[in-house]
Amino acid sequence: MPLTDTAIRNAKPGAKPVKLFDERGLFLIVTPSGGKWWRLRYKFEGKEKLLSLASRTVKDEEIGKPQNLL
Template sequence: MPLKDTNCRNANPQDKPYRLYDEQGLYLEVQPNGGRYWRLKYRFLGKEKRLALGVYPEVGLQESRRKRNDARILFRWPSAFAAPPPAFWAQLSE
């Protein structure tokens, strides 16, 4: 079930970090100190990786989904070993 913005706002810190999952590898990681971070879980060359997409609430749910979709395009780049253009990286960090 997709994550809703109210779930993100109401996520309270606990003793250990925990995750609120959205879709297609996107989740909100809630830290014990109250920090909430958008992360994307994916696999590359058989290994699990995580990509940081921003800090909630500076990066909202809709923007994190857009960044997830942009990153998924990058993962399907024609050659897994060719670097994408610098403009693509700049767009992701905005």
């Protein structure tokens, strides 16, 4: 079952990192300090890989705006 926006916003940190699973290998880790990290688990050439996608959730009003990355 896909993660909903409400479930992500309401995810509370615990004593240990909490994993909230989406579909097809995508999941969100909520750290004890409250950080949220997206990860994607996949297979390539028969080996399991783990990709870090983002460390924050983008606010609706920030979508489409340029980011100051430099």
